[in-house]
Amino acid sequence: MIKLNHDSYPDNYIRGILNTVKTIAMVGFSPNTSRPSYFVFKYFLERGTRVIPVNPGHAGKEVLGQKVYAHLADIPEPIDMVDIFRAPEHVMPVVEEALALKPLPMVIWMQLGIRNNEAAALAEAAGIKVVxxxxxxxxxxxxxxEISWIGVNSRTLSSKRAQILPGGVQRMGLGSGNGNDKGKEGDG
Amino acid sequence: MADVERTPGFNTLAIHAGAKPDPATGARATPIYQTASYVFDDVEHAASLFGLQAFGNIYTRIGNPTCAVLEERVAALEGGTAALAVASGHAAQVLVMHAMLTPGDEFIASTKLYGGSINQFNHSFKSFGWNVVWADPDDIGSFERAVTPKTKAIFIESIANPGGIVTDIEAIAQVARKAGVPLVVDNTLATPYLCKPIDYGADVVVHSLTKFLGGHGNSIGGIIVDAGTFNWSRDRKYPMLCEPRPEYSGIVLHETFGNFAFAIACRVLGLRDLGPALSPFNAFLIATGIETLPLRMQRHSENALAVAQWLSQRPEVAWVSYPGLASDKYHALAQKYVPKGCGAVMTVGLKGGYDAGVKLVSNVKLFSHLANIGDTKSLIIHPASTTHKQLSDEQKTKAGAGPDVVRLSIGIEDVADIIADLEQGLK
Structure with a gap:
């Protein structure tokens, strides 16, 4: 396992995670359609990822067909990644809950603006990747x-075509990062 | 696994940033997406796009894939997180202030600015209730003294047009940081090849793309680069970014888009509602121009220095203002901020005054007499008889456009031909 400083991440590290993860538990999920967690939830659902919302205040409800759970421990299936939408001071208990899961998740992800080095170290000691x-x-x-369409500096260069995902012209795939994907999947 | 990822150099970014082969066709040159609108995959996709929940194209007033190549390229060259290309440099300034100020607010601006910016700030912006307070970049204390509780931004140029003035960006960035407001730097004359204001504390960079970035005098355009450095939420002073937006059912842009929220605010609030969109064709020409930016800026700077040195030896010339000259007032600042060269633009004072200026612009054969800078061609203007004609002599002098002043934008022709043209023109 590589030693990360958590200030910056190699693209291959992030790509590897996003290409591997099939089930995400989203802790601190909000069903409010204007909240960032809802954006992320909907975006990954549309890409065929299983996304399980977690919020004790909304437990038992269904959002976009997905059942909301109160706690990670209540989810009756293995989770690849725990995505945390909670303030840094509330992260440690979530990580402790994640570490009690069997099997362990592969990844613990803390959202934009959220960093808790202590919690990260605990997860990494258990062999879990942290972002x-x-x-x-x-x-x-x-x-x-995709983000280049809104003028964002993707910090990536390539002389290969980006991959268009099936199901629409405005959905792109990640590829393997080695430039040999040829953009053929789901073209046209 | 921990393979080190290369950070591409400036020349590589100028050619490749933003421009992967077209995913739809494989076209290697950037296609000109000359379209007003884009079909949605389905109703749900449309709803996601309108709600800012998905990345994608809706309508060219809000975004266009050709313009996006230009945006990503300039963002990469400036070291920013994102950019927004718009119809002109002036439009860029409108959108920046629209995102930062509410009516009754103030911003501090350098007195040493492009004349068009001075007009825009003094008149049009005041009619929006955005009140400019002027400060002198030669006196950093004047910026500190101008700060009030209403101050929302500080605006400067890296190299000021037309006088060849180099601004102490880092010193003014410190004033901005202390005041808790963003520093906006117009980097048109330097371009990111000569100077990257973000390295010295700029939070937002703007450009007239019409000048050196496009480089060929064929397209009007402007751009806003978000450095991703400013905390828009800390003092709750920037409601466009830190408050729920009624335009988008309560989305908080800073929280949702993080370190590129300012560029998004300029796009989804400013550009969407005020409308100064860039034509995709202009974006194509400008993005193509940028591919040769490093080569052009190098040659512009070399030619300009040679011309400045030659002019300063001429009997007809009273003075030359060009920071590349060792004797220049701004030479020390130039060595810090623009060590690779000082760009193309200089002002020259002629001993023969107004008549000598008129004679020179009339006599030149290679130089074009017009109101622009940053073309491959050498350009000349005599402000006193053209752009500043309506002002009194005193006002002209204060604006750096006295009767004896000629502004040159040195092109990338053979420098011997440029000098020969000036020589015959001065006679």
Whole structure:
């Protein structure tokens, strides 16, 4: 496992996570359609990722067809990644809950503006990959080139075509990052 | 696994940033997406786009894939997080202030600015209730003294047009930081090749793309670059960014878009509602121009220095204002902020006064007599008989456009031909 300073992350580290994760538990999820957590929830659902909302205040409700759970421990299936939308001081209990899961999640992700080094160290000691102060939707948009449509500096250069995802012309894929994806999936 | 990812150099970014092969066709040159609108994948996709929940294209007033290539390229060259290209440099300044100020607010601006900016700030902006307070970049204390509780921004130029004035960006950035307001730097004359204001504390960079970035005098355009450095929420002073926006059912832009929220605010509030969109064709020409920016700026600077040195030896010339000259007042600042060269623009004082200025612009054959800078071609203007004609002699002198002043924008022709033209023109 690489030692990260958590100020910056190699693109391949982030791409690897986003290409691997199939199930995300979203702690601190808000069903308010104007909140960042709802944006991320909807975005990954549209890309075929399983996204499980977690919020004790909304437990039992359904949002976009997904059941909201009160706690991580209540989710009856394995989780690849825990995405945390809670203030830094509330992160540690969430990480402790995640560490009690069996099997362990592969990734703990703290949203844009959220960083808790102590919690990160605890998770890393258990072999879990950690990302802090990033948004997975923005990172997906950046590495897929989708975010370039809104003038954002993706900090990526390539002489290869970006990959268009099936199901629409305005959805792009991440590719493997080695430039051999040829943009053929779902073209046209 | 921990492979080190290369950070591309400036020349590479100038060519490649923003311009991957077109995903739809594989076209290697950037396609000109000359379209007003874009079909939605389905109703849900449309709703996501309008709600800012998905990345994508809706309508060219808000975004366009050709303009986006230009935006990402300039953001990368300036070291910013994002950019927004608009119809002109003036439009860029309108959108920046629209996102930062509410009526009754103030911003501090350098007295050493492009004359068009001085007009815009003194008149049009005041009619919006955005009140400019002027400060002198040669006296940093004048910026400190201008700060009031209503101050929302500080605006300067890195190299000021037309006088060849180099601004102490870092010193003014400190004033801005202390005041808790963003520093906006117009980097048109220097371009990011010569100076990157973000490295010295700028929070927002603006450009007239018409000048050196486009570089060929063929397209009007402007751009806003978000450095991603300013905390818009800390003092709750910037409601466009830190408050729920009624235009988008309560979204808080800073919280949602993080370190590129300012560029998004300029796009989804300013550009969407005020409307100064850039034509995709102009974006194509400007983005193509930027591919050769490093080569052009190098040659512009070399030619301009040679011309400035030659002019300062001429009997007809009273003075030359160009920070590349060792004797120049701004030479020390130039060595710090623009060490690779001082760009193309200089002002020259002629001993023969007004008549000598008129004679020179009439006599030149290679130089074009027109109101622009930053073309591959050498350009000349005599402000006293053209752009500043309506002012009194005293006002002209104060504006750096006295009767004896000629402004040159040195092109990238052979420098011997440029000098020969000035020589025959001065006779």
């Amino acid at each position: 802090m102060n990033r948004c997975p939707k923005i990172e997906y948009g950046r590495l897929s080139s």
